[in-house]
Amino acid sequence: MKTIITYGTFDILHPGHVELLKKARELGDYLIVGISTDEFNEIKGKVAYNSYEDRKAMIEAIKYVDMIIPEEYWEQKIDDITKYNVDILVMGDDWKGSDKFTYLEDFVEVVFIPRIRNLSSTRVKQDLANPEINKFVKK
């Protein structure tokens, strides 16, 4: 059995997230998703709209996902790779070249998947706050 792992905040869910999870799962037989806890998001400098529990509920409802684990610190990936006998770590290619991942290439196959369109949770939040785009927001 080929085990795949990926990590992320997965806040405002959008097609880019789903495409990433689909493509990750297609690389093997079992997909583990490490979802950033609210505390780890603070370390990442991110504020999620949805709580960890809500983000976990959304991601585990996606048919490509087999297991959810909390992502609590950057360096846990080495432990996860051993603990879950991971064959491939997958991330969107916005992480390609990041020192958060390059060192992992000595321990596991790392695959960067091209991000589809330029979707992001941040952009969705910005668009929703923009009265020119979101008609429910008063000008």
Ligand code: C2G
């Ligand atoms: N992603 C993608 N395409 C998009 C947007 C995001 O492939 N249009 C990918 C990202 O590259 C990442 C995953 O979806 O692999 C989750 O994205 P985020 O929720 O923004 O997570 P991020 O802030 O990148 O945190 O230790 C890793 C970090 O937890 C990743």
